[in-house]
Amino acid sequence: MRAMTIHEYGGPEVFRLEELPKPTPGPRDILVRVCAAAVNPVDWKVRSGGQRNIIRLRFPWVLGLDVSGVVEAVGAEVTRFRVGDEVWSSPTHRRPGSYAEYMCIAEDEAAKKPKNLSHDEAASIPLVGLTAYQCVVEKGRLTRGQTLLVHAGSGGVGAFAIQLGKHLGAHVVTTCSGKNADFVRDLGAERVVDYTKESFADVLENVDVILDSMGEPAFDGNLKVIRKGGRISNITVDVPAQVARYGAFFSLFTLAWTMIWMHLWPLLKKGVHLRHVIKRCDGRQLEIIASLVEAGVIRPVVERVFPLDHVAEAHRVSETHRARGKLVLHVAD
Structure with a gap:
């Protein structure tokens, strides 16, 4: 082959x-x-x-x-x-x-x-669908009427999450460049923050659930806009940068510390539950996603x-x- x-x-x-x-x-x-x-x-x-x-x-x-x-x-x-x-x-x-x-x-x-x-x-x-579903539904526990912030809404995970959030009855806010604003609105975003013109941390507040695909650069801003007791599903930390700086072995320790800090500080400061989500392979969940696609909910x-x-x-x-x-x-x- x-x-x-x-x-x-x-x-x-x-x-x-x-x-x-x-x-x-x-x-x-x-x-x-x-x-x-x-x-x-x-x-x-x-x-x-x-x-x-x-x-x-x-x-x-x-x-x-x-x-x-x-x-x-x-x-x-x-x-x-x-x-x-x-x-x-x-x-x-x-x-x-x-x-x-x-x-x-x-x-x-x-x-x-x-x-x-x-x-x-x-x-x-499959990969972005499982990732978004596990972030928004499983870890985020998003419910109707809540506000969902999706970072990088024009990317693969973001585009799926916007559609899923809309289907669940949430108010979906997303960040992207201005050239993609109409695209993400068409997917279901109610509000678009153009990151080339303004910081989401300066214009948003009382967000219930955040799907964070930015990692460390968005950490402080996420903590500022999330409501007390809210939930953050994080899908990335800058592993390559830590490997480049500390090497494959020592970066295991710096990465562990980064993950501990990212989980513990939001909980102590605002009672926010941050979870780092690594996509779980799940055929049954793919069946659910397939039904959403066939129903026209997800494209x-x-x-x-x-x-x-x-x-x-x-x-x-x-x-x-x-x-x-x-x-x-x-x-x-």
Whole structure:
């Protein structure tokens, strides 16, 4: 099978197009013929070595944490899928691999893809959908009438979270540049803060739930605008910067201290519960998300589709932080 591999940490130029053996599914795995994958920021952070303190690769390595495709074979203990089923998934970071023509996925990490989406569209959703759902619904416990602040509303997680917040009956506020204001309003944002002209910390107050994709730079502002007893779901800290400054080993300790501080200080100061959310692979939750997509509640947001062997170009675009929604890799028809 064709696969885009990396044999070392580095820039986008480290990708190689290679022929690899087709993987063999374990007893609880499904073998998926990949039709489409997607690029996420975590992919290039891992590729660059910026997360090598917490994610250690065994080279050669195949990246990719979003997939939409067709079941090619099933393990002996699989009960939820049959050969020919169209599925989608965001598998564990310990077992990525959608930058290839085939990959194995644990049965409980997959679900039937939405019937109303193409594979290219479907591949844009699993990782950001699970992340946003777990931030807003599980950890944020957002309810009707509350105010939800979504940072970076034009990005992949942000675009999904805005639509989800609107569906749940919340008042959705988001930050983005002025050029994306109409785009995020169309998704469901009631108020848009143009970060190029004003600080969200100066114009917002009494926010109930925050989905924070900015990390340390937004920490003080988040604490200022959140109401007492509110909830913050954080999905990023600047791990690459800590690795670059302290090295892979010592950055484990600085990262641990950063996480302790980010969780403890909001609780002590305002009774705010901050949770760092790492996407959990959950096929049943993907079924819920699929039903929302099929009902028209959530729509995919795809900035651009690349052929598989143009993954280096897709990474370069993603690293600009200027993509609206998701960047997709078309692997097969």
